[in-house]
Amino acid sequence: MFVDYSTLPEDAKVWVYPSSRKFYPTEIEEIEQKVKTFVENWKADDENFKASYQFLHNRFIIFVADVSETTITNADIDASVSFILELQETYKVELLDKMNACFKQGEFVQYKELKDFKKLVKNKAVTGKTIIFDNLINNKEDLENFWEISIENSWYNRFL
Template identity: 70%
Template sequence: MLVEFDSIPEDAKVWIYPSSRKFYANEIDEVEQKVKNFVKTWKTDSENFKASYKILHNRFIVLAADHLTTTLSNKDIDASVAFILELQETYKVALLDKMNVCFKQGKYIQYKELKDFKKLLKNKAITAKTIIFDNLIATKQEFENHWQVAIEDSWYGRFLR
């Protein structure tokens, strides 16, 4: 069942899918409707299942599921990945590539391959204080408190040495 994101418990499972580009203004409503429809029908075999989503910065798709009241099976996870793959194909974006990095640069959000990110650090084009999006977080609590952090406070900090 689709619920408001704020009503999802802190220990709920979260998946973050960063897009390789911003969704265009003419795409975002359609993307949001597709995500909403997916979440509504994600796990219809359980009345207790609660899930939600957010689309942030026209770039990040965040899915959240209360996996404690209803266990997510491999089939349920596969369904979400199949849906994300479908979005990738439809909009010609990368959403599943975890080897890319998203960070703030002024008012813009950059999406770079890890090797290019390391070069930016080496060349001091970005610093330890640059805000990074840690898309590997796993719970709503982590999402709310540790998704946007300075590079030095994230696992990316190891590239500063």
């Protein structure tokens, strides 16, 4: 069942899908509608399942699901990945590569392959204070508190 994001508990499961590019203004409404429709129908036969999504910075699609009263099966995960693969194909973006670095430069979000990100660190184009998105987070509490953090406070600090 689709619910308002704010009603989900702090330990709700989170999946972050970073886009390799910012979505165009002409795409955003359509993508949000597709994501909402998917979440509304995801595990529709399970009345205990509560899920929502966030669409942030016109670049990140985030699924959030309360798994306290139900379980997420491999089939459920497969359904979500299939949906994400469809979005990738339709909009010609990469959404499943979580090992690329997403970080802020001013008000803009950058997406770089890890090898290019390492070069930026080496050349001091990004510093320990640069805000990075940790797309490997697992729950709503981490999304709200540890998703956008400085490089020096993230696992990316090994590249400093």
